[in-house]
Amino acid sequence: MPVNETLARYSDWAYASAVVIYVLAMAFYLVEQGMTKPKRQRERELVIAVASGGETVVTEGPRALPPERGISRAERIGRMGMALNVLGVLLHGAAVLLRGLATERVPWGNMYEYDSAICLVAVVTWLVLARKFDLRRLSAFVLLPIVILLFLGGTALYSTAAPVQPALQSYWLVVHVSVIAVSSGMLLVAGVASVLYLLRNAHEQNPGRFARLAARLPAADVLDRLAYRVTVLGFPLFTFGVICGAIWAESAWGRFWGWDPKETCAFVAWVVYAIYLHARATAGWRGNRAAVINVVAWVAMVFNLFFINLVTSGLHSYAGVA
Template sequence: MNLAMSEELADLSNYLIYSAMAVYSLAFLAHIAEWLFGSRSKVARTAAALTADSEAAAVPAQRSTISVTVRGKGGATDVLERPAVVTRSASPRRDAVPDGPGPSGGDEKGDLYGRIALSLTVLAFLMHFSAVLVRAIAVERAPWANMYEFSTAFSMTAVAAYLLFLLAKKNVGWLGLPLVTTVLLDLGLAVAVLYTESTQLVPALDSVWLWIHVALAITCGALMYLAVVSTVLFLFRDSYENKIASGGTPGRLATSVMERLPASVSLDKFAYRITAAVFPVWTFTIVAGAIWAENAWGRYWGWDPKEVWAFITWVAYAAYLHARATAGWKGRKAAYLGIAGFVCYLINYYGVNMFVNSLHSYSGV
């Protein structure tokens, strides 16, 4: 392909990214409308269920008597009354808490805005995907050889995963608003700070492992992002449910938002299942990186900062999965480890690439 055509295609890719950002912005506004105008009349069903359980738990234990006849000397009888205590459960069953009705609140108007938001997200994704594809054609290689390309491919993969979950009839509508918000931030940072002109590969990157290792790193990161969003929302929803279970009264805004989310148990399971499925792939990603390092630099492991932080990320997620299998570390404690794992992933990407001198500096801004 001649240089002029490559530059034209690269420019087209940039225009498609800008267009995708514009449509994502409209999707963001539609998601806001979905949350704002969704019915609040059906939102309190979980609160009512929890409040009813907590009120039942708060009822004093009923006392009844059991009559016992005791025959004494001379044939006399005495009737003794022994109290029988009937106890109630001190707390409601957390696993019985129903999921919320979703961001639209089950309201017709909210559902309309939700459908508009989803349609706009699909349209933006198609533009986004086209931008990444055209970039690949322009440079005649994998379109993730620098931070700009990695960022655009990362957010595209996250949106693709979200849409696939919806296509599989999974209840993940609550992911729409945080996802679109993050995608806009990611693309804004990519075009404003990380943008790199389309160029050919440096020798170290000219390998089939670019298609394997980096593609897997992008896929794992995108799925781990969805998991960490679920984990953060789990912490908020868990605090909300605990407050209701203890007899507290959350504010109206907190109720409106929290009751449209899945129950904390559902959010926790969603994050765990994604992480458990991704972890073996992330393990292979590190192994693939080591094989690539041996081909490029003649050693499998050299304690390069990128390699070290990839391993730290692996350890953090291994600790999270181990914690989930340990009775004393379920719930919030394990959730903190899951968040720490994704923070390590971000440090490995942004921190190492931008602020640390390493053999991976060729993938910089």
């Protein structure tokens, strides 16, 4: 099957441009973070209100400040960061689409394409959550691992546009890999939320720890609920993807499960996520213990998605760097 080199080149340019835009968006988010006062500091400031009779009333204590007139400079910079983020998503989506058009197949047939698809899902998931729950100021922390993974994808994992190997020439490539990519992107966001929860919770228990960073994060229970809700959505998709992978393995290799390194690591991640959700649902676990379990599951996912293909060989090696 011939490859359209022109579309493939445009895809690479769009990919590189998206990474640059994401980095710029991170810079704007960080500037907004630096210009925004922590909540506790704002609550301790004097609240000055003008009474109806023209007298000035000064009130001290943890009260919410009256709404500001107009938009603050920090708010403007944050909105600019969000606009850049959306632009990055459009370029990122164009890169994925153009790679598929160039090869005339689904654009996740190797690790470079797979990494790109997962990161695209993660960014889109975060944009939805940030808008719905007003969590824009966390965007820099979410974009950081995504930018790192995209940089690795564009360098160490990069593959030129080409037809896929025979083992991947199946409709299960669309079903299994796309479901795993969507669930992995969602679980990446949940893992970052749990890491931020641990930082915030440590600061709340000991205000001297991670003070400059954690004081600007939302309350710990907000981050805990965010991680849990995203995991509740992502885990069933991940389970379905693993089942589809087993069916595909039986069709391609004559067995449902063979304890290949990638299969084994996926099973370990699945078990840890199941433990996390079971503990939350039955034991009522909250706090550090649940967050640590979720982070361990996230680390297992990242290790399985990327490092397994770099350091081991197995039946999944055709999806590796080459």
